[in-house]
Amino acid sequence: xxxxxxxxxxxxxxxxxxxxxxxxxxxxxxxxxxxxxxxxxxxxxxxxxxxxxxxxxxxxxxxxxxxxxxxxxxxxxxxxxxxxxxxxxxxxxxxxxxxxxxxxxxxxxxxxxxxxxxxxxxxxxxxxxxxxxxxxxxxxxxxxxxxxxxxxxxxxxxxxxxxxxxxxxxxxxxxxxxxxxxxxxxxxxxxxxxxxxxxxxxxxxxxxxxxxxxxxxxxxxxxxxxxxxxxxxxxxxxxxxxxxxxxxxxxxxxxxxxxxxxxxxxxxxxxxxxxxxxxxxxxxxxxxxxxxxxxxxxxxxxxxxxxxxxxxxxxxxxxxxxxxxxxxxxxxxxx
Amino acid sequence: xxxxxxxxxxxxxxxxxxxxxxxxxxxxxxxxxxxxxxxxxxxxxxxxxxxxxxxxxxxxxxxxxxxxxxxxxxxxxxxxxxxxxxxxxxxxxxxxxxxxxxxxxxxxxxxxxxxxxxxxxxxxxxxxxxxxxxxxxxxxxxxxxxxxxxxxxxxxxxxxxxxxxxxxxxxxxxxxxx
Numbered sequence: 001x002x003x004x005x006x007x008x009x010x011x012x013x014x015x016x017x018x019x020x021x022x023x024x025x026x027x028x029x030x031x032x033x034x035x036x037x038x039x040x041x042x043x044x045x046x047x048x049x050x051x052x053x054x055x056x057x058x059x060x061x062x063x064x065x066x067x068x069x070x071x072x073x074x075x076x077x078x079x080x081x082x083x084x085x086x087x088x089x090x091x092x093x094x095x096x097x098x099x100x101x102x103x104x105x106x107x108x109x110x111x112x113x114x115x116x117x118x119x120x121x122x123x124x125x126x127x128x129x130x131x132x133x134x135x136x137x138x139x140x141x142x143x144x145x146x147x148x149x150x151x152x153x154x155x156x157x158x159x160x161x162x163x164x165x166x167x168x169x170x171x172x173x174x175x176x177x178x179x180x181x182x183x184x185x186x187x188x189x190x191x192x193x194x195x196x197x198x199x200x201x202x203x204x205x206x207x208x209x210x211x212x213x214x215x216x217x218x219x220x221x222x223x224x225x226x227x228x229x230x231x232x233x234x235x236x237x238x239x240x241x242x243x244x245x246x247x248x249x250x251x252x253x254x255x256x257x258x259x260x261x262x263x264x265x266x267x268x269x270x271x272x273x274x275x276x277x278x279x280x281x282x283x284x285x286x287x288x289x290x291x292x293x294x295x296x297x298x299x300x301x302x303x304x305x306x307x308x309x310x311x312x313x314x315x316x317x318x319x320x321x322x323x324x325x326x327x328x329x330x331x332x333x334x335x
Numbered sequence: 336x337x338x339x340x341x342x343x344x345x346x347x348x349x350x351x352x353x354x355x356x357x358x359x360x361x362x363x364x365x366x367x368x369x370x371x372x373x374x375x376x377x378x379x380x381x382x383x384x385x386x387x388x389x390x391x392x393x394x395x396x397x398x399x400x401x402x403x404x405x406x407x408x409x410x411x412x413x414x415x416x417x418x419x420x421x422x423x424x425x426x427x428x429x430x431x432x433x434x435x436x437x438x439x440x441x442x443x444x445x446x447x448x449x450x451x452x453x454x455x456x457x458x459x460x461x462x463x464x465x466x467x468x469x470x471x472x473x474x475x476x477x478x479x480x481x482x483x484x485x486x487x488x489x490x491x492x493x494x495x496x497x498x499x500x501x502x503x504x505x506x507x508x509x510x511x512x513x
Contacts, residue, residue: 040348047347050428054417057378148347148430163488232421235365235379244364244380247487248417251430255347 020280027273037263151255339391
């Protein structure tokens, strides 16, 4: 009956309200984590830009750099590093990266390149297991607040096979944090070191064209002109320097990618949780209206019953006085 | 008086030092080197070593430590990295670097002992300690790695740990005999 519906709705409102509290809290946490991550991106920029300058200067001079520099033509074995998060509840954040990664691998495997995967974030592990792909290494618990030591650990696992000649190409798929309102999944070559012209603009993969221009604070175009003209002294020689740059460049790029991925993750989560909170508000309004209507209905019904009952009694008494014990009892009660 | 120029010591997590200096001393993979203003454009791989900057007169390091007089020296322990000089600006880029006054001497001593012990146990860096990168860096097998190679290509090895501990102590100004 009506009272049951009311109770049920009250229960639902309470449950949605509790969920709303959680999503609201997650939204606020994500917002503050995002601010923190943004600060750390800014903090890492001088270092990453410095390393890029060193690379640009060295790459211009290194003639016999061979497999340490530039885009390799034929690759048999490649590594793909994908950065996602440990937790869900972040909208499409994880899926965007993972689907791009899987598509990338499938496309290039048709050209005869075998890919192995290095994943960061628990969500990647389950995704690739589900898709029947083995991962060479999977790292977890570093995307919330990545440290340089984390980047170093990942770099170790990719630099060793690269320098050892087991893989000819290492690529990186992650979400770039271009601004608080704009993040994008991007595929980049991590190793061999990207050659200068590769850097400057003509990125080979269509989805990322021109991304350098979008990087906030990316004043590299002006500065890049200089090393061309400069005559550098190198210690040790440029070819040897390039080899030494491999681990350090990988660390720097991975660190920045981790930070940007983390900022993007928190942004995505904040957005997802904000809309979840909004939905909860809407749902509660709907339920509250339904509950009020149900309550009003049950009151109306009750009044109708009482009035109807009293009316019927009066009627029966006037027509048939002698008969109603029940009628007497009821009359006493209503009186 | 020396012409001042701009120098910075940068790690991925923060800028350890940035300011006007008279002179920067350090050691690359090849040997010791000093930078004065207008040094030629230079790129070098750093050893695991000490970087000393002589702060220019009237300058303060952005690190907040006030320079009482001109010519004050600040030392940093850097664990491999690169030095880049261009347009009269010098950058020291190191994955890990510490300011001398932030170094925990007791801990460094302990690390030194541990590294020595490890090295003694293993002799030369031995098989389990070496993976692809290290092997690639040292194709002939026998020759010991140079400082920069040790720092960048084999950071986990006992030899690298030993150098790091020594350099920390040197930067902190703690003599080993104590």
